[in-house]
Amino acid sequence: MTEFTLGPLMAALDLAEFANRADADVVKSLVRTRGTFGADRPPAHAGLIRWSIDAFRNYRTAWLTHRAAAPELVPVRSPWKITHRRDAVDQRGVSRYEQTCWGRRYQSVDDSVREMWLLSLAAPVERPEIVTLAAANVAAFGGEGVPEKVRVVLFGATSPVAGPVVERTAAQIRDQAQEKVAPKLVEIVDGTARHPGRDCVSCPEVPACPALAAADLLPAVPTVPGPRRTLSVTDLRYYRSCPAKYHLRRQLKVRDTGLVEGRPVLVGRAVDETLRERHTGGARRCRPGDAPGGDVAMLPEDDRRTALEMLAKHAALCPFPDVDEVQDGRHRFLVAHDSRLDVVFGGTPDLLYRRGSCWVWRETKTSRRRLRRDRSLLREVPQLALAVLILSARASEDSPGGSRIELEQLRPDGCALEEVDPADPAQVAEAQEVIGELVEPLLRDTAFAPTPGDDCAQCEVRRWCAPGVEYLTANRRSAS
Secondary structure (H helix, E strand, C coil): CEEEECCCHHHHHHHHCCCCCHHHHHHHHHHHHHCCCCCCCCCCCCHHHHHHHHHHHHHHHHHHHHHHHHHHHEECCCCCCEEEEECCCCCCCCCEEECCCCCEEEEEECEEEEEEEEECCCCCCCCHHHHHHHHHHHHHHCCCCCCCEEEEEEECCCCCCCCCCCEHHHHHHHHHHHHHHHHHHHHHHCCCCCCCHHHHHHHHCCHHHCCCCCEECCCCCCCCCCCEEEEHHHHHHHHHHHHHHHHHHHCCCCCCCCCCCCHHHHHHHHHHHHHHHHHCCCCCCCCCCCCHHHHCCCCCCHHHHHHHHHHHHCCCCCCCCCCCCECCHHHHCCCEEEEECEEEECCCCCCCCCCCCCCEEEEECCCCCCCCCCCHHHCCCCHHHHHHHHHHCCCCCCCCCCCEEEEEEEEEEEEEEEEEECCCCHHHHHHHHHHHHHHHHHHHHCCCCCCCCHHHHHHCHHHHHHHHHHHHHHHHHCCC
């Protein structure tokens, strides 16, 4: 099954733009061939087919509206590419460099104007200047001849309106690219640092990478042939709720941005963001009367009061000022490679700090109720179980002080702090059992069929899931 979200959409647009197929015929072919259009590539999930139909219609609407103001534009099939050749290999051992840009390409009949459309999975959003400038540079100097001007157009798959449009002349692009893009490209090709993280899933260096902790993390789980995966507790939670939701939301990264999230989720996110702002670069202990963050201030009154009560309770558990170092940004995402299963497990602590020679992974859980006590802590909060596996695999990389895991529980009426030792063999064994039970069915699954249920009401991909929509419709009828 395809894991390239935009693959079916791009193939559909090729038919419309280069084969002059009517939009309705393209949609029929998209459904009939499951997004393959007869080519030798994996078929798409039923949910991705429905998403691709929406995205195709949105793109065509945006393009036809845009073309009304620029009727001279025609699609370009061949990628634009800037090639730099050396007579001999340079200090990096390279004799040929290429710059290209992925997207949809258009030009006027006289080639005085070129456009590069950059696609994203949600509504169109502003891109960093260096991104649009690099795209414009490829459009301007990656084809035959040089146009007078280049436009970079931003398209989001959930919106029928493209934009904003960034326009530059070729002379402007040459000067600005030399100043801003060239130094960044040199930095990239010169870079040799290793930063284990989400990109490990596609890196050919992984099997022998000295910076990536590797171990047989789940010895009881049988191996399953397939591509390398990156899995987090969020992935496992989504899969347990519904395999289709996991595939669409976590693997393909599609979601309904218009869906209103539940109140507990909004409160928890606002509390987490406030604590992250306070703890980043700070050395002062949080106090009950500290001003809330902007996310808390935007909550409805009842939810804002709940968040403020939780933040006040945190003051008793705040680790500052007895903190020697705080990790932030990409260094807070910790990974470990299960070399036998070829799975890169990853997790982002709510706070990762060093006290003395000991690193501490802290999870913060917000709730109106106490945790259940009829189940173990690792089963009740699987994030802790995965943290145990990741830290146990990374033990040889850590400082002599080792590491520990903390669970900070915040409620409006109280708080608690519990610790887990990732060096404890009993904790490791239980963590392997907890995570193994979640991972094994996921690795075997190739269909990711939907499992309609109560979770459909707040599902971020229900819009493209026919069984989920039918389930909710049937339940509304029975309730009435």
